[in-house]
Amino acid sequence: MSEIVCDEAERSPMGVQVPLWREAVVLGLGLAAYYTFPDDLAFLTNVLVTALFVLSLSLVLGQAGIATLGHAAYFGIGGYAAGLFAIHTLSDPIAGLLVAGGAGGVAALLSGLVLLRTHGLTFLMLSVAFVQICHEVANRAARITGGDDGLSGIVPGPLFGAFDFDLYGRTAYLYALGVLVISYLVLRKICEAPFGLTCRGIRSDRLRISALGGNVYLHLLAVFSLGGVFAGFAGALSAQSAGVAGLSGLSFAFSGNALVMLVLGGVRKLHGALVGTIVFMVIQHIAATINPYHWLFIIGAMLIGSVLVLPTGIVGLADTIAISVRRRVQRRGREP
Amino acid sequence: MNLAISILIDGVSYGMVLFIISIGLSITMGLLRVINMAHGGFAMIGGFIAAFATARFGASFEVALVVSVVAVAMLSIPIERLLMRRVYARDELDQTLLTIGMIFVMMAAVNLMFGSTVTALRIPDYLAGSITVADHTFPKYRILVLGAGLGVAAGLWYLIERTPFGIQVRAAVDNASIAQTVGVDTPRLYTLAFAMGAGLAALGGVIGAQLLPMEPGYALKYLVLFLAVVTVGGLGTVGGTLAAALLLGVIDTAAKYLLPDIASVALFLAMFVVLSLRPNGLFGRMS
Numbered sequence: 001m002s003e004i005v006c007d008e009a010e011r012s013p014m015g016v017q018v019p020l021w022r023e024a025v026v027l028g029l030g031l032a033a034y035y036t037f038p039d040d041l042a043f044l045t046n047v048l049v050t051a052l053f054v055l056s057l058s059l060v061l062g063q064a065g066i067a068t069l070g071h072a073a074y075f076g077i078g079g080y081a082a083g084l085f086a087i088h089t090l091s092d093p094i095a096g097l098l099v100a101g102g103a104g105g106v107a108a109l110l111s112g113l114v115l116l117r118t119h120g121l122t123f124l125m126l127s128v129a130f131v132q133i134c135h136e137v138a139n140r141a142a143r144i145t146g147g148d149d150g151l152s153g154i155v156p157g158p159l160f161g162a163f164d165f166d167l168y169g170r171t172a173y174l175y176a177l178g179v180l181v182i183s184y185l186v187l188r189k190i191c192e193a194p195f196g197l198t199c200r201g202i203r204s205d206r207l208r209i210s211a212l213g214g215n216v217y218l219h220l221l222a223v224f225s226l227g228g229v230f231a232g233f234a235g236a237l238s239a240q241s242a243g244v245a246g247l248s249g250l251s252f253a254f255s256g257n258a259l260v261m262l263v264l265g266g267v268r269k270l271h272g273a274l275v276g277t278i279v280f281m282v283i284q285h286i287a288a289t290i291n292p293y294h295w296l297f298i299i300g301a302m303l304i305g306s307v308l309v310l311p312t313g314i315v316g317l318a319d320t321i322a323i324s325v326r327r328r329v330q331r332r333g334r335e336p
Numbered sequence: 337m338n339l340a341i342s343i344l345i346d347g348v349s350y351g352m353v354l355f356i357i358s359i360g361l362s363i364t365m366g367l368l369r370v371i372n373m374a375h376g377g378f379a380m381i382g383g384f385i386a387a388f389a390t391a392r393f394g395a396s397f398e399v400a401l402v403v404s405v406v407a408v409a410m411l412s413i414p415i416e417r418l419l420m421r422r423v424y425a426r427d428e429l430d431q432t433l434l435t436i437g438m439i440f441v442m443m444a445a446v447n448l449m450f451g452s453t454v455t456a457l458r459i460p461d462y463l464a465g466s467i468t469v470a471d472h473t474f475p476k477y478r479i480l481v482l483g484a485g486l487g488v489a490a491g492l493w494y495l496i497e498r499t500p501f502g503i504q505v506r507a508a509v510d511n512a513s514i515a516q517t518v519g520v521d522t523p524r525l526y527t528l529a530f531a532m533g534a535g536l537a538a539l540g541g542v543i544g545a546q547l548l549p550m551e552p553g554y555a556l557k558y559l560v561l562f563l564a565v566v567t568v569g570g571l572g573t574v575g576g577t578l579a580a581a582l583l584l585g586v587i588d589t590a591a592k593y594l595l596p597d598i599a600s601v602a603l604f605l606a607m608f609v610v611l612s613l614r615p616n617g618l619f620g621r622m623s
Contacts, residue, residue: 067429118615125567126611129604136601296444303437307430
């Protein structure tokens with residue numbers, strides 16, 4: 001995996017220009033789903049929130065190669081931060097979102113200071129330990145976090161001071177969609193900037209980057225913190241749309257599920273996170289209503305299959321097909 | 337004093353169960369350099385096979401134990417040949433994901449056959465009581481666990497340090513390609529080591545079923561525990577894994593007795609501290 005995959009970004013003296021059609025597609029599909037399934041908005045909002053979380057994991061894992069099982073810690077911390085801020089200080093959702101992003105980022109920065117000194121299995125275990133410790137602290141500090149029952153009574157104020165969060169979840173859905181699209185754009189800009197290229201360089205060959213004069217540790221710390229910020233945003237969206245921040249967002253299992261979604265979609269490109277989340281959650285939504293353990297068969301088989309047969313995920317498969325079709329078309333075009 | 341002895345007995349026997357289950361994982365991870373999240377799954381399958389053999393066929397505890405260890409070791413051979421072997425050369429993430437997928441399939445399979453509740457594994461009557469020595473009562477079952485753990489440790493030490501098989505294993509750990517060049521059949525060695533690790537997991541699963549009860553969620557519930565023992569001990573060392581298992585077992589038990597408020601995180605805190613200071617584990621070699 002030494003190739004550097006650039007999306008169709010063009011470098012100009014003005015900085016990195018990224019075409020916006022991907023964001024337009026996401027926005028269009030989101031709006032289409034809004035009008036097609038008006039009765040399932042709670043589930044769809046959940047999909048958007050999870051997609052943002054998996055996107056933040058994609059930055060950390062797919063771009064910089066940091067394999068973590070503790071990423072949900074920053075989602076959970078973001079959720080609690082947004083909830084506490086809304087209850088005790090200010091109910092404006094945007095302010096809550098920014099506070100949550102800050103909290104997630106600071107938590108990732110502080111934990112990253114310790115975690116990122118290791119890598120491989122040790123890092124994986126430390127990340128698990130970190131999320132478990134956070135989970136238990138939140139569980140014990142019931143007076144602040146509500147413990148096992150979750151932090152309830154989060155009532156976000158009207159969005160931009162004008163749009164109330166309604167009972168049907170329409171505002172919440174559109175708000176989540178907006179945050180997701182903007183975050184996707186920002187993350188893509190980051191990935192195509194020199195900073196993102198360096199991160200991919202670190203994933204391919206750590207030693208080489210440090211030989212070239214790059215500070216691997218600081219880069220990883222920066223990208224890890226950024227991942228924490230976006231995971232915090234996702235946590236805030238979850239708390240604001242559901243009105244409750246709970247322990248389930250702060251769990252090892254949630255981290256694991258996010259990892260599965262990411263791998264299913266494709267690790268190397270950001271939109272793999274979006275595809276994987278949608279595929280995973282829709283299948284889960286259908287299969288889990290039948291029997292939760294049978295669902296495990298499907299998800300287990302999907303995982304084994306995607307590692308052995310589809311190492312680049314659904315997105316990678318689609319790209320391979322697209323490339324071979326394009327070649328065939330070109331070859332045909334060259335024939336007289 | 338009484339409390340201290342209780343903590344020690346419970347902690348050490350708990351640590352021994354962790355040791356028996358985790359040592360196979362430590363060996364395969366040290367030798368094969370592959371992350372195996374599904375190791376606890378072998379312990380789980382072993383426990384369920386033993387429970388099935390005793391409940392359905394009326395097999396005695398000892399027979400069920402042997403049957404489950406052999407069956408799990410046999411079962412692990414095709415798994416190693418068909419699945420694990422393909423990811424030895426891949427990165428840690430692929431290994432993690434493949435084996436997590438295996439956990440899910442194992443859990444679903446066990447649930448399909450045994451249902452989603454805890455399946456009891458009865459211990460024989462002669463192990464049920466306790467012995468009193470100098471005013472202290474020692475449950476016989478915990479003494480069995482202790483003996484089994486020490487037996488496994490001694491047996492493995494002998495196997496690795498004193499037999500031709502052990503020499504091959506050590507050679508392959510140090511440098512697999514050179515070992516292969518001088519005639520060690522490393523693929524066969526890997527299969528054998530993997531099967532041995534799985535068999536030991538089954539042994540620990542059956543013996544430890546009173547402490548870690550058998551349920552379909554077992555493989556995932558205790559996964560972190562086994563991995564913690566292995567990483568804290570340092571990969572591939574029998575002594576390191578034993579020390580780490582006993583340390584974590586005693587810390588966890590002591591926290592449950594003395595500080596119930598933080599009991600559920602004591603183990604993780606200990607792991608966090610050790611791994612922050614010594615990323616390769618207590619006895620791990622620098623990689």
